[in-house]
Every structure is written in C-alpha cells, then in structure tokens.
Amino acid sequence: DTAVSQTPKYLVTQMGNDKSIKCEQNLGHDTMYWYKQDSKKFLKIMFSYNNKELIINETVPNRFSPKSPDKAHLNLHINSLELGDSAVYFCASSQRTGVGETQYFGPGTRLLVL
C-alpha cells in the first residue's frame, strides 16, 4: 500500500538521451514536489505543483519539464541528459501548500548518465 511511488527505481542512460520519471501518490494530497539529491546528499527542490498548477520553479535548466496530468500524478521529463544530471530524484507530496505542511517522500529514482 505505497503512499508515494516512483518509476523507474533505477535509470541508466547515455548522455544526450531523453528520459521520463513518473510519480503517483494515493494519499489524496493536493501538492506534489520534485527534489534532486546529489552525491553529497544535498536535497534541493526543483518543482512544486498544487492541484495541477505549477507553484515553485527553482533555477532548473529548461531541459527539465514537469507535467501534472492530475493532482495524484507528477511526472518529470528530462531532455538531452548530461553527466551532471546523475543524482537521486525524489518525488514528495503534502496535504496542501503551506508553512507547516509535512512532506512525504517517494522511494527515489537513481539516475546515472554515462
């Protein structure tokens, strides 16, 4: 009974390829997020959607394009992959957008660009 799920769990690909990561939450939450965790374990937000509307777009190359078909799903498409994109990408969700909201994380997608 997974709350926040991501696919795939592992992704190994060549530089220049395009890939997508999918995220789904069954918690009934309104808000979803994408985070990137680098090799030094630094976790940084990339995007946030509230009920399918983009509300946070950090300084992320426009090769990264999020898409939320409905409030339970948030996908991340990456064009022209680069070596520096290798990281763990976490999806998260919270009940709503707000100061005190707890975020629940998915299991992560480990991306390795060769």
Added chain:
Amino acid sequence: QKEVEQNSGPLSVPEGAIASLNCTYSDRGSQSFFWYRQYSGKSPELIMSIYSNGDKEDGRFTAQLNKASQYVSLLIRDSQPSDSATYLCAVNFGNEKLTFGTGTRLTIIP
C-alpha cells in the same frame, strides 16, 4: 539567500547515550522546522516537526527550537544502532517550499 546549516559529521555516539544533532538557519522569520531521517539508499522520513519555541518530545526523540538564536536541535535518548542514519534538518522560510540542510551522518557504536 536563505540557508540551513548542519555539521556533516560523522557523529559517533555509543549505544545507550544521547545523540545531539544541531541545525542553524539564516532567517528569523522562519515558521516551521522539521527533522527527517534518511537511511543509506532510502528516502527521507519525517521524525519530528516543531513550530514554537521550546521542547517537543516524541518517544526517545526531543526537538528543541530557539528562534531568537536561530537554531533547532534534535536529541535522541538511549541511542540504538538502528538510529544510525543521516539526519536532515528542513526549514520553511515562510514560503511554499522546504529548504534542507546537508545532513548530519550519525553512527551509533554498539
């Protein structure tokens, strides 16, 4: 630039002792504070949240917040080997996002 700082460790604590993890943040207006635990190869999971000055206890865990000094700490009493993990401090600076520190790696020595 709003920042959250943690000592990266590793912090080694004998089993049964108290582990003390500290976090400082840059903005006095910050409103909510979270401690996440992340085991190696796993996702972050929430341990504690705290919003008001003072202490908040949950089992073996106590979060302490001092807004005047801009620090938040996490105490783990009766440390167990299963507490060995990276602990991430996260702060909401009054906007819609969480800013994470780089984490402190804690090792409990049997």
